[in-house]
Every structure is written in C-alpha cells, then in structure tokens.
Amino acid sequence: MEIRGAVAVITGGGTGIGRATALALAEAGAAGVVAAYSRSAADAESLLPELKTLGARGLAEPADVTDDAAVRALAATARREFGRVDILVNNAGITRAVADHDLEGLSDADFHDVLDVNVIGAFRCARAFAPALRSSGGAIVNIASISGYRAGGSSIAYGVSKAALLQLTRNLASALAPQVRVNAVAPGTVATRWQTGLHGEEGFAERAREERESVPLRATARAEDVAQAVLGLLRMDLVTGESVIVDGGKHIRY
Template sequence: MKQRSSPSAMTDFYSAAALVTGGGTGIGRATSLALVREGVRSITISYATSAAEAERTAKELDSLGATVLVVRADVRSTGDITAMFDLAANKFGRLDILINNAGTTRYVDLKDLDGLTDEIWDLTLDTNLRGLFKCCRAAALMLKKSGGAIVNVASIAGLRGVGSSIAYSVSKAGVIQLTRVLAVALAPEVRVNCVVPGMVLTNWIERGGGGISTEEEAFRVAAATPLERVALAEDVADVILGLVRSKLVTGEEIVIDGGKGLTY
C-alpha cells in the first residue's frame, strides 16, 4: 500500500517560522519560549493590550537567539489579522507553526443569566472563536505550503459545566469542535489540534475577583487532583510542542488537568 506523504512538510524546528497569538503573556509566553528553546529561530508574537509584557517576552526570545517580530493585533479585527500575517510573511517568508492562544473572558456567575449581556457574548465569541478561525483562515495557504501545524488553546470549560461565564464555556467548546472540522478541511497538508487545560497558574485567577487568591484556589484544586498539583503555563507549552512534533495526530484535543477530570 502506497502511503501518502507531504513532501513540503516541516522537517525541523530550526528552519521553521512560528506565530503565537497572545504570545507575550501566560501560556502564549511559555509556548513562545519553548518553541525557541526547541530551535525555532523565526517567531512572531502578537498582543492586543499587553504591550510591555510582549516587549519583555521579545527580549527574552532575542536573548535565546531568535529573530522576533512583535505585532499589535486584535484578533476580532480582520484588518489587524491580515496585517499581522502579511508582516510575518514579509519578514520570514514562510509560516510553519500557528499557535492560537489569544483569548479573553468576563467573569459572570453561571446562574446570572441576566448578567450575560450581548456585549459580553460578542466580545467573548469574537475573540475566542471567530478570531481564532480568522487566524487559521489567514494562515492556511502558508501552512499548506510548508506542511505546517496549528495548535489551538481551548479550556476544560469547553468540556464541562464550568467556566468564568457561560459565553466563555461555549466559546471554548466551539474551539474544540472548530479544531476537528479544520483538521478535515486543511488535510492532508496541515495538522490541527488543540490543548484543553484545566486550572493553570496565571493571573486570570485573581482577575476573577471574589477575594480568592491564586494560591488559595490552586491549593483547593490540587487537593482534588490525582497528581496533586495544578498546571503551570510551561506544562501546557510542553504539550503544545508535542502536538507540533506529532506527524500523525490531527483533530485531537488533549486535556491537561493532572487527572482531575477522572474523579468527576
């Protein structure tokens, strides 16, 4: 039986060009650093509001030997997305890896249906789901040419009845299903997968309010988790790297929660 192969598929990280949306903070920052430590020498990171953090991350990437392009881009804007990918293409001439990490949320108790306004729905879906699709669409031709890979960042909220809001949970469920259908739509040249983190130690926890500190919440969740700890951003980045490497995995979601989901 003759096996089909992609003759232009990315062969190593050193020749690859990567783009990480929301690449200056949290999981995006950890992933950008992991890619460069793995050998990527051409990387674009985007930000919407965290300019100072993005510049600090860019300096770290530069110190590791990468050529870095920092772009301000609101993924809700088709114009911003087009400009970002044009800039990346003009600077690096190719794209092999797309990490869709940019996201947002507004904290609304799940029982507070009236508090979930149209504005929150629009902001959440336009950023987390429509914006992600637009990035995949803008990158598709370059990724097909290089035989590249997409990894989307979803959330356990997309699989369980939890989350910072109903809109956030629905947006992340959409990311998981979008990953599956894009894996079919972009095959065989491009592989599309997603990571599904549980609790991750980032500044999103304290931004949720309610007087709960990151440390307190992490202790509570870890106590109910088989591996007895919660994820760091670097743990998620490590799985993202694995999905970029895996040549025969596409359309899959990988849960990163220390086994907590096994005990529900």
C-alpha cells in the same frame, strides 16, 4: 514536525500561556517567533530579548483578532519578515466573569464579544495563515479549555466559546488536510495572571491549594506545562483534530 528552524506566530503571545509557548519554541530551536498582542504591548516587547538569548529572532506585532484586516496584516508581516510560517498558536482569548446562575448578568454583547475573540478570532487567523501553512506543511494548535468539555468556568459564554473552539479544531483539521494539521490543548486551572485577575492573589492561592489536594497528580498546571503539550502536538506528525487536556488528571474525577 521539525521545530528547529521553524517560524511560529502566537496570538496573545506576550503573557501567560502564549509567552511560555514562545519561549519553549525558541528553546526547541525555532528560528522566528512572532508574539501578537492586542493590549499587552510592553509584555510582548519584553519577550524579545529572552527569545534572542535562546537563539530565536522575535517580533512583537499588534493584532486584534476581531479585526480581519489586522489579522491579514499580521500574516503578511510574518511572511514578509521570515519568508514562511510553520506554526500558528491561537492563544488569544477573553472571558466575562459571570456566575452561571446569573443569566441576566450575561448580556448579548458579552456573549458576542467572547465568541468573537475565542472562536471567530481563531478562525480568522486560520484563514489568513492557511496559504503560508499549506506551503510549509505546517500546523495549528488552538488553546481551548476544560470548560469546553464541562459546565463551569468563568461564565457560560466562555465555556460555550471553548466548546465551539474544539469543534472548530476538528473542522479545520479536515478542511486543511493533508497539508496542515490542527489540534488543541485544553488546560484546566493554570497559574497565570488570568487566574489572579479573576480571583485575586489570595483567592487563587486558596483555590489552587484546594485543587492540589484532590487532583490525581497533586499539582496545579503552569503555563510551561501547557506549552509542553503544544510542542508535543506539533511533533506528532500523524495526529490531527485532537485535543489534549492538561489539568493534572482532574477531569477523570469530575
């Protein structure tokens, strides 16, 4: 895929991995970037001047991925404003921080909420954007997690949702072929606001320090590293249904 001149839509586009991906796409020459958000309006709006500096037209659009009407409105807005959509990055995600052993601490409602955003939300977006992506010969990249491969992470619900997202990636790759490629990036620990929100500033700093002492590449991933993988998959024209783990090699020693 030629990123120069492309139009991309990123859910959860105002912060963390979404923001880094938006900037990386603009730097690579994307003509338009739509940063969709559900809660982080100010963050998404603050991204627009940076995109403009890099030569891309940016839009910050509200879109709750649990609301099919809102997702379809987002797809309609993107196509109306830019005339096309080439790239969809399903980055919106939530979790519930509950220790795995605390089964009673994870309610049915928690499970449903996490699945609704992380899995069904990605499906809603793929469904709504499929016509535009088919027309442009576009691509989807889903942001999964290492938690989709192994036990662990912030909660059972989160890990199950990311495992399901990896399977959704494979199913969509088959369903949307040959016009649209669908892949995923599965980050390990990433130094973002998400992690400091879960562990606190000091707690995350200590976790990251311990991790850097053990992972093969001696580094904690940044949002920019995940964005790099997203762009790599977008450029791989004969790759679909695959997932790339971004964790400094930690998974090979689990």
